[in-house]
Every structure is written in structure tokens, then in C-alpha cells.
Amino acid sequence: RLAPQSQVYSINIYIYIYNNLIRNSNMPIYDTKSIILKQHLSIGFPTEENFAIETSTINSDDIPNGGILLQVLVASSDPYLRGRMRPEGDFVEGKVIKTFVSGKVLHSNNENWVAGDLLGGSLPLSSYQIIPPELFSQTAIWKLTGLIDESEISLGIGILGMPGSTAYGGLIDVLRPNEGETIFISAAAGAVGSLVGILAKKLYNCKVIGSCGGDEKVKLVKEKYGFDHVIDYKKYSTVEELTKALKEVAPEGIDMYFENVGGIHFEAALNSLRVRGRIAVCGTISDYNSDYSKSFSKIIPIKMVYSQQRIEGFMCAEWLTHKKGNFLQDMHKWYREGVLIKQETIFNGIESWVASFQSLFNGTNIGKTVVVL
Amino acid sequence: RLAPQSQVYSINIYIYIYNNLIRNSNMPIYDTKSIILKQHLSIGFPTEENFAIETSTINSDDIPNGGILLQVLVASSDPYLRGRMRPEGDFVEGKVIKTFVSGKVLHSNNENWVAGDLLGGSLPLSSYQIIPPELFSQTAIWKLTGLIDESEISLGIGILGMPGSTAYGGLIDVLRPNEGETIFISAAAGAVGSLVGILAKKLYNCKVIGSCGGDEKVKLVKEKYGFDHVIDYKKYSTVEELTKALKEVAPEGIDMYFENVGGIHFEAALNSLRVRGRIAVCGTISDYNSDYSKSFSKIIPIKMVYSQQRIEGFMCAEWLTHKKGNFLQDMHKWYREGVLIKQETIFNGIESWVASFQSLFNGTNIGKTVVVL
Numbered sequence: 001r002l003a004p005q006s007q008v009y010s011i012n013i014y015i016y017i018y019n020n021l022i023r024n025s026n027m028p029i030y031d032t033k034s035i036i037l038k039q040h041l042s043i044g045f046p047t048e049e050n051f052a053i054e055t056s057t058i059n060s061d062d063i064p065n066g067g068i069l070l071q072v073l074v075a076s077s078d079p080y081l082r083g084r085m086r087p088e089g090d091f092v093e094g095k096v097i098k099t100f101v102s103g104k105v106l107h108s109n110n111e112n113w114v115a116g117d118l119l120g121g122s123l124p125l126s127s128y129q130i131i132p133p134e135l136f137s138q139t140a141i142w143k144l145t146g147l148i149d150e151s152e153i154s155l156g157i158g159i160l161g162m163p164g165s166t167a168y169g170g171l172i173d174v175l176r177p178n179e180g181e182t183i184f185i186s187a188a189a190g191a192v193g194s195l196v197g198i199l200a201k202k203l204y205n206c207k208v209i210g211s212c213g214g215d216e217k218v219k220l221v222k223e224k225y226g227f228d229h230v231i232d233y234k235k236y237s238t239v240e241e242l243t244k245a246l247k248e249v250a251p252e253g254i255d256m257y258f259e260n261v262g263g264i265h266f267e268a269a270l271n272s273l274r275v276r277g278r279i280a281v282c283g284t285i286s287d288y289n290s291d292y293s294k295s296f297s298k299i300i301p302i303k304m305v306y307s308q309q310r311i312e313g314f315m316c317a318e319w320l321t322h323k324k325g326n327f328l329q330d331m332h333k334w335y336r337e338g339v340l341i342k343q344e345t346i347f348n349g350i351e352s353w354v355a356s357f358q359s360l361f362n363g364t365n366i367g368k369t370v371v372v373l
Numbered sequence: 374r375l376a377p378q379s380q381v382y383s384i385n386i387y388i389y390i391y392n393n394l395i396r397n398s399n400m401p402i403y404d405t406k407s408i409i410l411k412q413h414l415s416i417g418f419p420t421e422e423n424f425a426i427e428t429s430t431i432n433s434d435d436i437p438n439g440g441i442l443l444q445v446l447v448a449s450s451d452p453y454l455r456g457r458m459r460p461e462g463d464f465v466e467g468k469v470i471k472t473f474v475s476g477k478v479l480h481s482n483n484e485n486w487v488a489g490d491l492l493g494g495s496l497p498l499s500s501y502q503i504i505p506p507e508l509f510s511q512t513a514i515w516k517l518t519g520l521i522d523e524s525e526i527s528l529g530i531g532i533l534g535m536p537g538s539t540a541y542g543g544l545i546d547v548l549r550p551n552e553g554e555t556i557f558i559s560a561a562a563g564a565v566g567s568l569v570g571i572l573a574k575k576l577y578n579c580k581v582i583g584s585c586g587g588d589e590k591v592k593l594v595k596e597k598y599g600f601d602h603v604i605d606y607k608k609y610s611t612v613e614e615l616t617k618a619l620k621e622v623a624p625e626g627i628d629m630y631f632e633n634v635g636g637i638h639f640e641a642a643l644n645s646l647r648v649r650g651r652i653a654v655c656g657t658i659s660d661y662n663s664d665y666s667k668s669f670s671k672i673i674p675i676k677m678v679y680s681q682q683r684i685e686g687f688m689c690a691e692w693l694t695h696k697k698g699n700f701l702q703d704m705h706k707w708y709r710e711g712v713l714i715k716q717e718t719i720f721n722g723i724e725s726w727v728a729s730f731q732s733l734f735n736g737t738n739i740g741k742t743v744v745v746l
Contacts, residue, residue, distance in 0.1 A: 023517070056631040262674055282677045290677070301635055302657045304686030306456070311684045313677030 028060045030106075030128035033350050035264055036350065037091040043194050045289055045361060046085060051354050054096070056264035058128045060107045066133025068113050072103040073150070075125050075350065075371045076157035077357040078191075079260075081158045096124040102144065102156025110136075118144040127350055127373050147332045154344060158191060158368040159335050165327045166282060167195035169319035174280040174312050177204040183270055184209045187260035188227060189217035191368035192282060195340060196258045197227050202339050206256075209249055213363050224341060233265070242268035256280070262287045266297045273309055276334045279354075281313040289361060307319040323331065343367030401433045403442075403479075403501035406723050411465040418662055418734060419458060421670045422594040424706065424727050427469070431501050433480045439506025441486050445476040448498050448521070448723065449530035450730040451564075452633075468645045469497040475529025478588035483509075488494060491528035499746050500723055520683040520705045527717060531564060531741040532708050535689055538700045539655060542692035547653040547685050548629045550577040555623050557582045560633035562590035564741035565655060567716060569631045570600050575712050579629075582622055584638065586736050593739065597714060606638070615641035626639055629653070635660045639670045646682055655684040662734060716740030 105117040107161040121141035188210025200206040211231040229249035257269035262284025287295035358367035399426035478490040496513035560566040561583025573579040585602040630642035637658025660668035720729040732738035
């Protein structure tokens with residue numbers, strides 16, 4: 001019989017061997033942290049109370065045939081996730097939430113992937129995770145290897161990810177600009193809006209008008225992104241005031257509106273929309289913490305006939321998954337050429353994810369919100 | 374000096390010579406009747422008081438180089454003309470109104486036309502008229518020679534005219550059906566709606582649901598046009614009731630809505646619209662005698678994002694003038710093959726034009742309203 005102290009000693013040796021020899025030499029086991037939804041939220045501002053951090057381990061020996069083990073390097077927080085938090089949304093209480101992430105493959109049992117490959121994907125928000133083979137056909141996962149290296153991985157949740165494909169598809173295929181037309185973009189300092197404006201200016205020579213809140217963002221949108229006019233929406237509280245502000249910079253009206261905000265923005269844009277005008281509805285962040293059914297807008301259908309106008313809601317999936325367009329190659333090329341501008345607000349650690357998410361709704365973020373894990 | 378009786382005799386001889394020798398032999402002069410707008414009408418039902426008949430003569434010697442002299446054989450009355458009657462509309466008090474007509478060329482000084490040619494056009498509502506050369510580029514005028522003979526001239530204001538091109542463009546290019554989808558069409562017994570349903574059924578194998586008013590129209594739409602389901606809208610007076618009626622025949626919702634009516638129809642259709650659903654707004658006849666600004670509909674833009682829905686107003690001009698599609702050839706072919714069905718309500722004489730126009734708003738017309746001049 002061993003003395004108690006020997007037992008402790010013996011256990012410590014096992015732990016030492018496990019941590020330093022078995023674990024580190026073969027790296028089969030990873031401590032992973034995940035964000036889970038603790039509580040749905042119907043109306044109101046999301047708080048730390050709605051989420052929790054869960055820790056667990058992942059064993060690389062558990063990767064099935066056709067699967068890979070992914071290390072998530074950066075995770076995204078995006079306004080649309082607010083809708084997922086509602087009781088009728090996709091997030092399930094007690095389960096890991098899903099968002100867009102970018103990372104690198106650590107182990108692969110899949111012939112399409114090798115260790116070191118970089119990817120972007122719509123995946124669980126867990127720092128390490130096994131992607132089983134069936135998931136590749138069920139969610140958007142795209143390869144970034146050959147386009148960027150690890151130091152640029154945040155592009156995978158920005159210009160080369162959801163925001164990039166949303167701007168690309170929404171502008172090019174939904175709005176379909178003609179050379180020299182006038183476009184109005186709300187949330188112009190945001191991850192999507194800024195790219196829309198830059199593309200509209202540089203690809204189509206559009207007259208580009210943005211709206212955003214506060215002096216710092218106005219300056220950024222005008223000087224760095226090169227918009228022709230910027231409206232500080234915080235100065236206006238009614239449809240009439242915003243319509244007037246828009247008319248001052250676009251006296252002959254607008255041909256296109258890229259909608260990220262909703263509410264009075266939608267109606268002011270509709271008031272200003274010319275013959276053959278188009279509205280691409282990407283999101284309506286001003287509604288996200290409110291009761292949707294009270295967030296309606298008014299349209300007069302017969303006016304849409306005479307003016308041959310179109311209002312179209314869209315999501316990025318078709319472009320992100322290359323069913324339409326050539327998003328990844330085109331956006332990568334334009335980024336390398338300096339056409340596109342990367343602008344990020346960085347949060348450090350998965351623990352900061354909720355704060356990064358909140359920053360979208362209190363306006364403290366600028367550009368793409370990136371959580372570095 | 375001639376006696377007074379001789380003078381009368383002499384004048385009568387001149388008249389005889391003019392009418393029977395000069396006029397009839399060379400046919401240079403035509404008595405023409407036109408419909409002029411007497412009085413704009415903002416809100417309310419159009420009456421005989423709003424219009425007047427004007428008579429004048431046209432001399433074929435006055436045809437300029439590049440012009441033609443047209444005999445209008447049939448004239449159209451269409452719901453959209455109600456908007457033109459408003460003070461802000463295109464009709465000018467004291468001036469001839471413009472509508473779609475079909476007729477034949479009597480004299481031509483234009484190398485593209487010969488006497489006997491048949492045409493359709495958006496033209497003044499005058500029984501005889503000179504079309505000056507510049508008008509050919511300013512309005513829609515299309516040749517029907519080779520497709521139909523004079524006995525079928527009413528097709529030029531129906532299947533081979535505005536209603537045909539509206540149905541064609543609105544269905545094929547605006548709604549863009551996928552095989553087997555479900556479409557809902559209001560004013561299904563009308564000139565446009567009936568063609569939309571027939572094309573959706575026969576070209577795309579759609580499940581076709583129509584709405585119209587009264588037993589006679591319901592029977593026509595179901596039995597003659599072959600719609601799968603018909604809703605008699607006169608039985609329903611609220612959005613909720615109409616939504617429920619639509620749900621009974623389309624329990625899984627609709628993929629497309631072809632809007633001719635507006636009001637509760639629009640909202641019931643929107644309530645029933647599925648993911649990737651489209652609404653083509655062609656007209657909203659229920660609003661036409663009302664204050665437009667009170668005829669708004671409510672949309673919830675964020676719902677259009679998640680559902681990737683589209684609402685699009687359109688007019689037929691691009692298809693009618695062959696900038697898009699192959700309307701005239703396609704519709705002619707389908708008519709000859711028996712795919713399309715001609716259904717007309719005939720009014721005789723230009724004097725009956727106002728009555729024909731009223732029939733559109735009191736529901737007494739069936740199919741295409743044709744005024745034979």
C-alpha cells in the first residue's frame with residue numbers, strides 16, 4: 001500500500017505526463033470555450049445575462065472520416081444575430097450559438113483539407129471544434145488558403161466573409177447600379193455599408209451618400225471611404241427631417257438605397273426614390289431590439305407601378321457559397337489592388353464577444369467588429 | 374348675274390363634286406372623331422361629364438414625309454387611364470386623350486409602312502389620324518401585319534398589345550416562375566390577369582389561384598381559363614378574411630402574387646407570401662377612384678430580408694417595344710397554338726368609349742374591353 005503522499009505524487013506525475021508528453025507531443029486534446037445562449041430575449045438590449053461561457057475539451061482522435069478539427073482564430077458579431085436571440089429565432093437556450101468565424105485547420109481527415117488550411121464559415125462559436133463531414137454541405141464554409149495568410153485572418157469575417165459577400169451581392173446583383181447613378185447607404189460606417197459605398201464609387205462611379213451617427217464616423221466615411229456626402233442621422237428624428245436632409249444632397253432624388261437601418265431611414269429613402277429606383281433591404285438595425293410588428297413601413301403600391309420601383313430583401317448566402325457571382329476572387333482582387341479598405345474594431349478574447357455584440361447597438365464600434373480568440 | 378336659286382344649285386354641284394369625285398376618288402379628307410378630356414377628376418367614379426366628343430377633318434395631303442395616315446379600327450379602355458384623368462395625370466383638359474388603339478394604314482409616306490399595314494400603338498383616341506414621323510420614336514407603335522388580318526384587329530389591343538405584353542413581361546421577367554410554384558392573381562377575369570394565369574399554368578405548370586368578383590367570372594376563370602382555384606373576393610371584406618380564404622386553397626402559402634387590385638388584396642397576399650416570394654405590382658384598381666395617399670400598404674422590411682422577398686412595380690413598355698423578351702412573336706405563337714384564350718367585351722362606336730371605361734370600375738366587363746370604332 002502506498003502512503004497518501006505517494007498517491008498525490010503519483011497523480012501529479014500522471015498529470016505531468018498527460019499535459020507535457022501525451023497531450024503536447026500529439027496534441028490530441030484541446031480546451032475549448034464556447035458561447036452559449038442562456039436566455040432568449042424578445043425585446044430590449046442584449047446583455048451578459050443572456051449568454052454564458054462553457055468550457056470543455058475536444059479530442060482530435062474523435063475526428064470522424066471526412067471531418068476536420070478547426071481552431072477558430074477570430075469570431076464575428078453581427079447585427080442579424082439579434083434576431084436569432086428572440087424566442088422565435090434559431091438560437092436554443094443552453095446551446096452554443098452560431099456565428100461567422102475564421103480559423104485554421106489543425107487536423108484533417110478530409111481529402112479537401114490539410115492542416116494549416118485557412119477557412120471562413122458559419123459555425124458554432126467555440127474556440128476549437130470538430131467539423132463533421134455532413135456539416136460541409138449544411139453550412140457555408142469557404143477556403144481562404146492561397147488568398148490570405150494567418151496574419152490577415154480577420155478578413156475571413158470581413159471583406160472575404162459575410163459582410164463582403166453581402167455588400168457584393170447586394171450592390172452588384174440586387175441593386176444592379178448603372179454608371180453614375182446616385183446611391184444612399186445607411187449604417188455607412190459599418191462593415192457592410194462602407195464596402196457598398198466604396199464599390200459603388202469605384203466600380204460604377206456612383207454619387208454615393210451615406211448616413212451614420214456622430215462626427216468621428218462622418219469624418220471616416222467622407223475622408224477614408226470617399227463618400228460624396230454623409231448625413232449624421234443623429235441630427236434628425238423624423239421622416240420629414242431626414243427626407244429634407246437627403247434632398248439637400250440629392251436634389252433630384254436617389255436611384256438606389258442600401259437599407260441597413262430601417263425605421264425613418266426606409267421611409268425617407270422611399271420618399272426620395274426616383275423612377276426605376278431600387279431598395280435592397282439588408283437589415284433594419286433600428287428595429288432589432290423592438291417589437292417587429294410595430295416596425296412596419298408604409299408603401300403606396302400604385303406609385304411603385306408608375307415609378308417601376310423595386311424593394312427586395314436579400315441575404316448573402318448565394319454569393320458566399322458561389323452560387324451567384326464570383327465574390328471571393330473579386331473581393332480579394334479588389335482588396336489587393338487597394339480598392340477596398342479594411343476597418344476593424346478589435347475585441348480580445350472570447351469573453352469579450354458579448355461586449356463586441358453590444359457595441360453594434362450602442363454605436364461604439366467602427367467598421368467590422370472582430371473578436372480575436 | 375345668276376338668280377339666287379342658281380347660286381344654291383351651283384353650290385350643291387360643288388358639294389356633289391367635292392363629295393363624290395374629289396373626296397371619294399382620291400380619299401384625301403376624313404371626318405374624324407376624338408375623345409377629349411373635358412374635366413380632370415381627382416377622386417370619384419369617372420362619368421360622361423369628364424369627356425367630350427370632338428369632330429374634325431383630316432386631309433391626307435397633309436401627311437408629312439415619313440408620316441402615315443391611320444384609320445383606328447378598335448380602341449382600348451384600361452384601368453390605368455383613370456390615373457391619367459387626375460389633375461396631376463397626363464391628360465390635358467380640352468385635348469384628345471391617349472390610349473392604346475389598333476388600326477390600318479390608309480396612306481403612307483414612310484418607307485417602313487404601306488397602305489393596308491395593320492398596327493397597334495399608344496396614340497390619340499381619334500378615329501382617323503396622321504402619325505408624324507417623329508412620333509414613331511416617341512410612342513410605342515408595333516406592326517401587326519403578317520400576324521393577323523383585319524378581322525382579328527382587336528388582338529392588337531389585347532393579347533398582341535398592352536395587356537398581352539403586361540402579362541408576358543410581368544410573369545416571365547418580373548415574377549420569374551419556377552416550375553410548379555404557386556401563383557395568386559387578382560382581377561383574374563380581366564384582360565391581363567387571365568393571360569397571366571393561363572401562361573403560368575401552361576408554361577410553368579404552376580398552381581394558379583385567381584380572385585375575381587361574382588359567380589359568372591368565377592366560373593369563367595375556373596372552367597375556361599383553367600385556374601386551379603378561384604376566390605370570389607366579394608365574399609370577403611377584411612385582410613383577415615381574405616388571408617384565410619387564400620390559406621384554404623394555398624395552405625403552404627404562395628410563391629408569387631400578380632397584383633392588379635391593391636388594398637386588402639395586397640396585404641392578404643403579403644401575409645401568404647413564402648420565402649423567396651415575389652409580388653409584381655401591375656396596378657391597384659381598387660384605389661383608382663380614391664385618394665392615393667390613403668391607399669398605402671404596410672410592409673415589415675426586416676421580414677423581407679429573412680424571407681428574401683421582392684415587391685416590384687412594373688409597366689409593359691420594355692416588352693411592348695421589344696427591348697426585353699420576344700413578346701409579339703411568342704404571344705402570337707401561343708395564341709395560334711390555342712394556349713391563349715381571347716375573351717372580349719365589345720362596345721360599338723367611339724361614343725361608347727366612356728361607358729366601356731366605366732365598365733372596368735363597376736365590374737360589368739369581362740375580359741378585354743374593346744371599343745369598335
